Amino acid sequence: KAGVTQTPRYLIKTRGQQVTLSCSPISGHRSVSWYQQTPGQGLQFLFEYFSETQRNKGNFPGRFSGRQFSNSRSEMNVSTLELGDSALYLCASRYLAGRGTEAFFGQGTRLTVV
Amino acid sequence: GQQLNQSPQSMFIQEGEDVSMNCTSSSIFNTWLWYKQDPGEGPVLLIALYKAGELTSNGRLTAQFGITRKDSFLNISASIPSDVGIYFCAGQSNTDKLIFGTGTRLQVFP
Numbered sequence A: 001k002a003g004v005t006q007t008p009r010y011l012i013k014t015r016g017q018q019v020t021l022s023c024s025p026i027s028g029h030r031s032v033s034w035y036q037q038t039p040g041q042g043l044q045f046l047f048e049y050f051s052e053t054q055r056n057k058g059n060f061p062g063r064f065s066g067r068q069f070s071n072s073r074s075e076m077n078v079s080t081l082e083l084g085d086s087a088l089y090l091c092a093s094r095y096l097a098g099r100g101t102e103a104f105f106g107q108g109t110r111l112t113v114v
Numbered sequence B: 001g002q003q004l005n006q007s008p009q010s011m012f013i014q015e016g017e018d019v020s021m022n023c024t025s026s027s028i029f030n031t032w033l034w035y036k037q038d039p040g041e042g043p044v045l046l047i048a049l050y051k052a053g054e055l056t057s058n059g060r061l062t063a064q065f066g067i068t069r070k071d072s073f074l075n076i077s078a079s080i081p082s083d084v085g086i087y088f089c090a091g092q093s094n095t096d097k098l099i100f101g102t103g104t105r106l107q108v109f110p
Helices: none
Strands: A005-007 A010-013 A019-024 A031-037 A044-050 A053-057 A064-068 A074-078 A087-094 A109-113 B005-007 B010-014 B019-024 B031-037 B044-049 B055-058 B061-065 B071-076 B085-092 B098-100 B104-109
Touching: A005 A087, A010 A019, A019 A087, A019 A109, A031 A074, A044 A064, A074 A087, B010 B019, B019 B085, B031 B061, B031 B071, B044 B055, B044 B061, B044 B071, B071 B085
Parallel strands: A010 A109, B010 B104
Antiparallel strands: A005 A019, A019 A074, A031 A044, A031 A087, A044 A053, A064 A074, A087 A109, B005 B019, B019 B071, B031 B044, B031 B085, B055 B061, B061 B071, B085 B098, B085 B104
């Protein structure tokens, strides 16, 4: 069974540009959550999607947005990039039924804003 | 955003020593999860706990779901160099929301 796949692994963007990151969850998982991790920081929750609907949202500005497709794949978009957006962006998928609360993470996308 | 209190924040230990870390919350959780993250990688699930008082082992790792449902503990016995990384706890509330701890950074010296 394939794990969570995030693309791309590494990305370098210029301040002011926008970026789209992709996450393919484990087959059968309908929940996808996104997290931002900066050096020395924990996992800052961005948002969670379930069945194409955003069900939870963290405290990030509106420049951070996401969506989920009917096949459960999710994308995260950051517009008007700032230097402080440089981080490891992680997505995690969950089944969300029975004991399906366990979240499985992808390897992350390392975004560098210059 | 909301995060769980995890302690200690960092640990520097010698190979062979045992390690203990814990996670506390002001809220009750239904599930506790423990993850390990290697540098530049995504966290990997180590242990899942579903019932208050539950004690579960995975090799040299043992985790417990506190009986108050507001805390959890992770122990690593006889640490080895590859135990180095950041350990995160996560608690799931009755709304299915998963909340992560602030992380414990473990460094093991030979």
